[in-house]
Amino acid sequence: MKDITGGITAPEGFRAGVAECSIKKPGRPDLTVILSDVPASCAGMFTSNRIKGAPVLVSRENVKKGSARAIIANSGNANVCNGEDGLEAAVAMTGETARLIGCDSTEVLVASTGVIGRPFPIEKVLRGIPQAIKNLSNEGSNMAARAIMTTDTVPKETAVEIDIEGVPVKIGAIAKGSGMINPDMATMFCFITSDISISQKALRKALKIAVDKSFNCITVDGDMSTSDTVLMLANGKAGNALLKSRSRHFDTFADGLSEVCLRMAKALIKDGEGATRFITIQVTGAAGKDDAIRAGMAVANSALFKTACFGSDPNWGRIICAAGYSGVPIDENHITISINGVTLFEIGRVLPMDEKKLREEMSGSEITVTLNLGMGHAEATIYTSDLSYEYIKINAEYTT
Amino acid sequence: MKDITGGITAPEGFRAGVAECSIKKPGRPDLTVILSDVPASCAGMFTSNRIKGAPVLVSRENVKKGSARAIIANSGNANVCNGEDGLEAAVAMTGETARLIGCDSTEVLVASTGVIGRPFPIEKVLRGIPQAIKNLSNEGSNMAARAIMTTDTVPKETAVEIDIEGVPVKIGAIAKGSGMINPDMATMFCFITSDISISQKALRKALKIAVDKSFNCITVDGDMSTSDTVLMLANGKAGNALLKSRSRHFDTFADGLSEVCLRMAKALIKDGEGATRFITIQVTGAAGKDDAIRAGMAVANSALFKTACFGSDPNWGRIICAAGYSGVPIDENHITISINGVTLFEIGRVLPMDEKKLREEMSGSEITVTLNLGMGHAEATIYTSDLSYEYIKINAEYTT
Numbered sequence: 001m002k003d004i005t006g007g008i009t010a011p012e013g014f015r016a017g018v019a020e021c022s023i024k025k026p027g028r029p030d031l032t033v034i035l036s037d038v039p040a041s042c043a044g045m046f047t048s049n050r051i052k053g054a055p056v057l058v059s060r061e062n063v064k065k066g067s068a069r070a071i072i073a074n075s076g077n078a079n080v081c082n083g084e085d086g087l088e089a090a091v092a093m094t095g096e097t098a099r100l101i102g103c104d105s106t107e108v109l110v111a112s113t114g115v116i117g118r119p120f121p122i123e124k125v126l127r128g129i130p131q132a133i134k135n136l137s138n139e140g141s142n143m144a145a146r147a148i149m150t151t152d153t154v155p156k157e158t159a160v161e162i163d164i165e166g167v168p169v170k171i172g173a174i175a176k177g178s179g180m181i182n183p184d185m186a187t188m189f190c191f192i193t194s195d196i197s198i199s200q201k202a203l204r205k206a207l208k209i210a211v212d213k214s215f216n217c218i219t220v221d222g223d224m225s226t227s228d229t230v231l232m233l234a235n236g237k238a239g240n241a242l243l244k245s246r247s248r249h250f251d252t253f254a255d256g257l258s259e260v261c262l263r264m265a266k267a268l269i270k271d272g273e274g275a276t277r278f279i280t281i282q283v284t285g286a287a288g289k290d291d292a293i294r295a296g297m298a299v300a301n302s303a304l305f306k307t308a309c310f311g312s313d314p315n316w317g318r319i320i321c322a323a324g325y326s327g328v329p330i331d332e333n334h335i336t337i338s339i340n341g342v343t344l345f346e347i348g349r350v351l352p353m354d355e356k357k358l359r360e361e362m363s364g365s366e367i368t369v370t371l372n373l374g375m376g377h378a379e380a381t382i383y384t385s386d387l388s389y390e391y392i393k394i395n396a397e398y399t400t
Numbered sequence: 401m402k403d404i405t406g407g408i409t410a411p412e413g414f415r416a417g418v419a420e421c422s423i424k425k426p427g428r429p430d431l432t433v434i435l436s437d438v439p440a441s442c443a444g445m446f447t448s449n450r451i452k453g454a455p456v457l458v459s460r461e462n463v464k465k466g467s468a469r470a471i472i473a474n475s476g477n478a479n480v481c482n483g484e485d486g487l488e489a490a491v492a493m494t495g496e497t498a499r500l501i502g503c504d505s506t507e508v509l510v511a512s513t514g515v516i517g518r519p520f521p522i523e524k525v526l527r528g529i530p531q532a533i534k535n536l537s538n539e540g541s542n543m544a545a546r547a548i549m550t551t552d553t554v555p556k557e558t559a560v561e562i563d564i565e566g567v568p569v570k571i572g573a574i575a576k577g578s579g580m581i582n583p584d585m586a587t588m589f590c591f592i593t594s595d596i597s598i599s600q601k602a603l604r605k606a607l608k609i610a611v612d613k614s615f616n617c618i619t620v621d622g623d624m625s626t627s628d629t630v631l632m633l634a635n636g637k638a639g640n641a642l643l644k645s646r647s648r649h650f651d652t653f654a655d656g657l658s659e660v661c662l663r664m665a666k667a668l669i670k671d672g673e674g675a676t677r678f679i680t681i682q683v684t685g686a687a688g689k690d691d692a693i694r695a696g697m698a699v700a701n702s703a704l705f706k707t708a709c710f711g712s713d714p715n716w717g718r719i720i721c722a723a724g725y726s727g728v729p730i731d732e733n734h735i736t737i738s739i740n741g742v743t744l745f746e747i748g749r750v751l752p753m754d755e756k757k758l759r760e761e762m763s764g765s766e767i768t769v770t771l772n773l774g775m776g777h778a779e780a781t782i783y784t785s786d787l788s789y790e791y792i793k794i795n796a797e798y799t800t
Contacts, residue, residue: 026641033401048725049721049724049729050723050724050725050730051720051721051723051724051730052724053681075582078717080721081717081720081732081745081748081750082750083733083748083749115717116717116718116720116721117716117720117744117750119750153494208414224721224724225721226724289704303787303791307791307796308790308796310796315515315516316517317478317480317481317515317516317517318516318628320451320481320516320517321449321451321480321516321624321626324449324450324451324452324624325449325450325624328450330450330451332451332481333483336448344517345517348483350481350482350519351481387703387792388795389789390790391703391707391792392707392710392787392788392789392792393789394793396707396708396710396711396713
């Protein structure tokens with residue numbers, strides 16, 4: 001696997017274009033079209049929130065067909081809770097895009113992010129689509145990454161090249177999201193392209209593996225949005241032999257895709273609203289994988305733990321406390337906790353610590369917590385950010 | 401039911417005394433003894449966190465006996481994760497108290513709050529017990545309420561008088577807690593006294609009813625502590641005929657006790673770390689009571705909703721979003737949402753609002769959200785606070 005430039009337009013046969021529809025503040029593009037020159041295998045994963053944006057409902061149906069040509073996405077309005085009007089608007093976005101590129105509207109996937117419950121400015125969006133298509137470019141990834149941002153402070157894109165039986169295959173992605181990020185992918189988008197030739201079944205399988213290891217292992221504030229969407233297009237332009245889920249090289253592709261998703265997931269955390277620390281929580285010694293994830297997520301979502309990280313406070317009591325209410329069976333006499341490599345609590349025993357030194361170390365940009373439950377051999381790694389003044393500022397002032 | 405003064409020492413035959421053991425900063429009392437002159441029926445409810453403080457383990461055993469003379473409580477160190485030493489310290493606190501007042505050590509209930517995983521300063525505490533007992537007074541409630549405080553900014557006490565078959569019966573309480581307050585009573589203490597004559601069974605039943613309606617319906621930050629404790633003593637000094645759980649007047653007592661607990665619960669929220677708003681979430685139209693509580697708690701614990709309240713932002717999208725990920729089956733087309741009496745979303749339809757006016761109203765000290773799920777007839781009321789800069793400050797700097 002090697003790093004390459006070009007993001008979502010790095011793979012062969014993909015172009016991206018943006019437009020400014022005045023949904024967001026003037027001067028900020030807010031509409032993105034990602035186009036595959038030829039029909040592509042597609043797969044998607046969506047929020048598990050019971051309230052789903054209209055675009056989620058439309059895209060979920062369209063990905064079932066297994067083949068698509070384009071993704072159309074806007075920021076600034078999530079098109080959620082808009083009833084029939086919302087659904088019509090989402091369908092109109094696919095229809096207009098399809099008309100202009102010459103395909104069926106069911107071959108277009110759609111996503112919207114932004115405020116919930118505001119009438120969707122479909123007229124503005126429809127006027128923007130021709131403009132976005134007009135400036136489609138195979139160097140459009142960075143602009144596309146910018147046009148899907150909401151409270152994000154930096155665009156997020158990445159690309160890698162892998163080798164499938166001697167054929168170079170590229171995978172590229174852009175992502176957005178900085179708050180409301182939680183398992184099951186809250187208010188985040190990740191759009192992924194690849195020029196691999198792959199069966200629909202294998203693509204879906206690889207995407208699930210990658211998302212479970214990445215977006216489903218991160219959390220900023222425990223909130224889960226109505227619009228989370230991961231969409232992937234794979235157009236076969238690399239010319240490899242069709243990859244199937246039982247192919248010998250399936251794992252090579254799944255690993256590459258997982259790496260791309262993990263990079264994007266980490267980028268979301270680093271840009272977490274008000275984040276000053278990137279926090280890694282390694283849970284080991286769990287009785288099962290689910291226990292490991294549950295305990296790690298409880299710690300990652302604990303407001304007390306997150307504020308302690310913001311304050312560079314090695315308050316491991318908040319870690320064991322969160323694990324204790326996670327619902328996972330634990331026993332303090334089996335637990336060992338380390339922060340940045342310093343063991344503070346070992347199999348039920350408090351160890352002496354050089355607090356001043358540890359505080360200094362925690363004041364850096366990364367904090368790694370290791371929580372060994374001592375109950376088995378399952379593991380999980382969860383990523384999160386701290387909870388800072390800036391988070392409050394951003395979220396008390398967002399919207400309106 | 402009428403309000404009376406005197407807090408926990410209002411009921412006949414109860415005295416309270418405090419001491420300064422230097423666990424907290426100098427000048428702040430940190431040890432409390434609450435004594436009943438005669439053996440009292442007792443009941444307790446404790447944290448459901450899997451990690452439990454040593455005092456929780458000791459008190460849980462002792463309340464099973466059904467009769468107690470005293471409560472001893474300290475603040476500044478929670479005596480959690482201290483292994484055998486911690487258990488010995490908790491037992492030593494009951495033993496020394498029992499020795500000085502002349503009862504069995506199992507007739508003393510114990511509670512500790514403060515930092516987790518610090519060696520417990522049992523020598524300091526043991527030296528303080530005689531002092532606390534020496535200044536026991538039937539006017540000691542307010543001092544006791546102060547001595548159990550940690551990050552609390554105000555002492556919390558209340559008392560009421562009810563009438564049981566013509567006999568005046570008093571119920572008094574003190575409480576502490578301002579962060580980590582969540583269902584199942586996180587890092588909060590509430591100690592309750594009454595001079596009612598009541599069977600152990602009836603006392604336990606009434607306490608469960610009262611706690612379910614009060615402490616289990618509040619949340620500050622979703623964290624649940626290792627030390628949450630509600631303890632109640634009822635010494636029979638009022639002279640009423642022994643109240644049993646099937647007595648005609650049981651409900652009168654249960655209502656009085658519920659009112660006392662609800663006042664304390666609301667006081668905890670009002671003193672919630674950094675709280676600037678008291679938020680009431682009324683969930684109606686739920687298919688069942690559990691659904692109502694779950695949906696309400698998801699909203700109450702949503703960092704996005706809480707920061708919106710801090711910012712006086714009528715962002716009802718964050719309410720429906722939180723309800724959506726609560727796990728409760730909901731359908732946006734059945735939902736109606738109001739904030740401070742203004743309906744913003746009605747059976748799936750966004751209503752126009754005078755946003756400026758509503759923002760002004762939300763800038764007051766109380767916000768009431770009504771969330772009608774439109775799925776049935778069950779209801780629940782959840783209380784919480786907003787999430788402010790001050791919360792971050794307090795919790796980034798607490799501990800160490």
